[in-house]
Amino acid sequence: MKAFLIAAALTLVPAAASAQVAAATVPNTFDRPGQTSAPAPAQAAPAAPARSTTPANAASEQMLRDFITAVQTDAIDYAVFTDDLAPKIREQAGPVGTLIKGFGAVQAVDFVGSENQTDLYVVTFATAATEWMIGIQNGKIAALLFRPANAGN
Numbered sequence: 274m275k276a277f278l279i280a281a282a283l284t285l286v287p288a289a290a291s292a293q294v295a296a297a298t299v300p301n302t303f304d305r306p307g308q309t310s311a312p313a314p315a316q317a318a319p320a321a322p323a324r325s326t327t328p329a330n331a332a333s334e335q336m337l338r339d340f341i342t343a344v345q346t347d348a349i350d351y352a353v354f355t356d357d358l359a360p361k362i363r364e365q366a367g368p369v370g371t372l373i374k375g376f377g378a379v380q381a382v383d384f385v386g387s388e389n390q391t392d393l394y395v396v397t398f399a400t401a402a403t404e405w406m407i408g409i410q411n412g413k414i415a416a417l418l419f420r421p422a423n424a425g426n
Contacts, residue, residue, distance in 0.1 A: 324386030324393070330409040333392040334382060337407050340417065341396065344373045355415045362417070376401040395422055 351359040377399025385393040391408040408416030
């Protein structure tokens with residue numbers, strides 16, 4: 274009986290393998306012989322908005338420094354965030370907090386520019402350089418993102 278099941282399984286494997294189909298798109302030359310579709314011309318990328326050389330919010334640097342300190346000391350005050358951002362920060366606090374703590378002490382916070390009411394900073398830690406974007410709305414942090422420095426440049 275075992276030999277029969279093994280033989281049956283072996284005969285089904287090639288059938289299953291041949292049942293797989295690769296999909297592709299090819300030009301329909303039956304309707305329009307000799308005519309091929311040319312690729313659409315590339316459109317120029319929209320110009321990036323100009324960065325302001327002054328912060329959109331004078332308090333953004335201190336709020337960013339306070340947030341980083343709070344994360345590194347496990348003392349995040351969620352009241353400094355807008356109602357829609359606070360739960361997102363709370364959800365990410367564990368893994369992101371571990372990451373930020375691993376960067377070590379803050380060595381420098383440098384303002385880079387401002388776009389669309391969001392201030393951009395490079396924060397240099399003992400073991401990492403990061404780019405931060407912080408947006409303030411009605412005195413609360415409404416946007417907060419970071420990434421490794423030069424990730425998008």
